[in-house]
Amino acid sequence: MNAAVMMMFFWVILVFLYLKMQEKFSYWKIRNIPYVKPIPIFGNLKNFFLGKCNIGQQLASIYLDSNEKLVGIFMLHKPAVLVRDSDLIKTILIRNFECFHNRSASTSVDVEKNPDASTGLMVSKDETWKFIRKTITPAFSFLRLKTMMDNIQVCNNEMISYLLSKTKENREINMRDVALRYGVDTVCSILFGIEANCFKEENAELRLLARNLFDYRIFQRGFNIAMVFISPFISKIFGFDFLHIESVQNLVKILTQCLRDRNMNFRRRNDYLDMLSDAMKKYTGKGNLLCGATETFVAGNEAISSSLCFAFYHLANDLNIQHKLRHEIKEIMAEGKQVTHEQLSQISYLDFFTKELFRMYPIVPFLDRVCKRNFHLENSNIIIEEGMLVYVPLFGILHDPEFYPDPYTFRPERFSDGHLDWSMYFPFGKGPRMCLAKKYTDLVIKMCLVNVLINFKLELSSKSPNEMTLHSRGFSCQPSGDVFLNLYKLD
Ligand code: HEM
Numbered sequence: 028m029n030a031a032v033m034m035m036f037f038w039v040i041l042v043f044l045y046l047k048m049q050e051k052f053s054y055w056k057i058r059n060i061p062y063v064k065p066i067p068i069f070g071n072l073k074n075f076f077l078g079k080c081n082i083g084q085q086l087a088s089i090y091l092d093s094n095e096k097l098v099g100i101f102m103l104h105k106p107a108v109l110v111r112d113s114d115l116i117k118t119i120l121i122r123n124f125e126c127f128h129n130r131s132a133s134t135s136v137d138v139e140k141n142p143d144a145s146t147g148l149m150v151s152k153d154e155t156w157k158f159i160r161k162t163i164t165p166a167f168s169f170l171r172l173k174t175m176m177d178n179i180q181v182c183n184n185e186m187i188s189y190l191l192s193k194t195k196e197n198r199e200i201n202m203r204d205v206a207l208r209y210g211v212d213t214v215c216s217i218l219f220g221i222e223a224n225c226f227k228e229e230n231a232e233l234r235l236l237a238r239n240l241f242d243y244r245i246f247q248r249g250f251n252i253a254m255v256f257i258s259p260f261i262s263k264i265f266g267f268d269f270l271h272i273e274s275v276q277n278l279v280k281i282l283t284q285c286l287r288d289r290n291m292n293f294r295r296r297n298d299y300l301d302m303l304s305d306a307m308k309k310y311t312g313k314g315n316l317l318c319g320a321t322e323t324f325v326a327g328n329e330a331i332s333s334s335l336c337f338a339f340y341h342l343a344n345d346l347n348i349q350h351k352l353r354h355e356i357k358e359i360m361a362e363g364k365q366v367t368h369e370q371l372s373q374i375s376y377l378d379f380f381t382k383e384l385f386r387m388y389p390i391v392p393f394l395d396r397v398c399k400r401n402f403h404l405e406n407s408n409i410i411i412e413e414g415m416l417v418y419v420p421l422f423g424i425l426h427d428p429e430f431y432p433d434p435y436t437f438r439p440e441r442f443s444d445g446h447l448d449w450s451m452y453f454p455f456g457k458g459p460r461m462c463l464a465k466k467y468t469d470l471v472i473k474m475c476l477v478n479v480l481i482n483f484k485l486e487l488s489s490k491s492p493n494e495m496t497l498h499s500r501g502f503s504c505q506p507s508g509d510v511f512l513n514l515y516k517l518d
Contacts, residue, residue: 054106063093069103082392083422089423093111100418102416103261108415120456128152128460132150144275158312182209187478210331217298217299220300221285239271239273240324250500253502255268356480377473386452387437390454483514487513
């Protein structure tokens with residue numbers, strides 16, 4: 028083939044691809060539905076792909092630029108829907124759950140090729156999801172968690188001892204590292220009954236494993252995870268996975284050994300691991316349910332450690348908030364050395380503080396669902412087609428000045444004003460698929476803040492970031508860098 032023919036061939040393919048893309052991009056226009064104009068290749072995700080913001084922030088800017096109840100968007104080449112209206116959100120997440128119960132990640136996984144990757148709650152679908160969700164939910168119940176107070180206090184004591192010894196050498200501490208150690212120690216202790224020893228051992232196996240699983244600073248990890256939520260089609264072709272498969276296998280080995288020990292010693296804790304083990308005996312679907320536990324391990328340490336990192340930063344950045352919170356904690360604890368469950372629930376400013384934390388930094392910054400069959404939206408000409416992805420821009424909603432005036436200012440008091448539209452505050456999601464670890468998160472984070480604040484004063488250091496920024500990769504909200512603070516021991 029000579030050069031001229033090859034050139035012509037190349038142009039024909041290029042024109043063909045261009046026309047095909049134009050045809051795809053006319054999807055919303057020909058249906059007369061308001062949409063955001065896409066650009067070739069990226070669709071409406073240009074800023075995300077240029078590394079300027081995470082997907083949650085990208086969807087938030089579409090949300091904030093529009094006034095429509097529903098907007099047509101393009102996730103790369105694929106048409107998708109972004110819902111903006113409170114009632115429509117309920118329609119998708121609650122009223123018509125049977126049509127919108129799966130996430131995009133669940134269609135990104137090839138169950139036949141990789142059954143183990145489909146057994147986590149986040150990515151599982153249909154009957155598998157229902158079965159797992161039902162069996163493990165009791166592990167996160169209020170009563171179950173109340174019995175774990177002593178375990179959580181042990182993790183806190185270890186953290187405080189670690190901080191005491193570290194601050195003797197140097198008061199400037201990387202609080203991101205401390206938060207990760209605490210997140211791993213608590214999730215392992217509460218859900219699996221394993222002592223991860225992240226504060227006692229510098230190279231604790233489970234801490235290293237946690238870092239590999241979900242650190243967006245590892246470029247490929249962040250990219251793969253994001254693609255699973257953006258494009259099931261491309262993820263399947265390239266085999267992008269939600270979790271790092273080698274780390275999953277390592278964690279499964281540790282959990283299998285732990286279950287073996289329990290069986291040999293006839294020990295039962297009635298915790299997440301026991302419930303998973305019961306489920307494994309009844310489960311007839313594909314894949315090893317223990318692999319799915321990796322997702323909970325990741326969610327447990329990632330959500331807790333990132334949230335704490337944001338919290339530490341704001342406490343150091345606003346000393347009034349820090350003093351007010353410490354004052355209220357001390358008043359309620361009186362002479363006690365260890366906070367009780369009842370006392371924790373009485374510290375109202377702590378509750379406002381954590382609510383504001385989850386508003387400013389919703390760890391999962393958007394919700395996504397896949398439409399199971401053609402769905403006609405009531406009182407409109409809109410049909411959401413089978414297989415179409417539907418997004419709820421949580422980050423955008425939680426930063427909408429209409430609901431939260433001055434949304435980028437960290438102000439816990441906004442939750443004591445009584446003027447909030449609570450239907451637009453749902454950082455843990457809504458409906459039957461919402462986060463099952465809300466109480467767990469509240470407890471573990473509040474315990475940590477109480478213990479740190481009664482022992483230390485936090486101040487910004489010369490290495491502290493000027494402002495808190497979010498990592499632009501992946502799908503969840505993570506701080507973009509480390510958070511160094513100066514810690515001063517209180518008497
Ligand atoms: C700040 C803390 C956290 C926030 C803001 C958060 C938020 C969320 C959100 C928004 C969802 C999706 C809900 C939906 O699609 O409607 C979710 C799902 C989930 N979260 Fe959390 N989460 C947090 C902490 C945790 C922790 C600590 C764990 C585990 C120990 C956890 C485990 C999960 C799991 C397993 C799911 C999937 C549930 C399902 O599909 O049935 N989360 N979370």
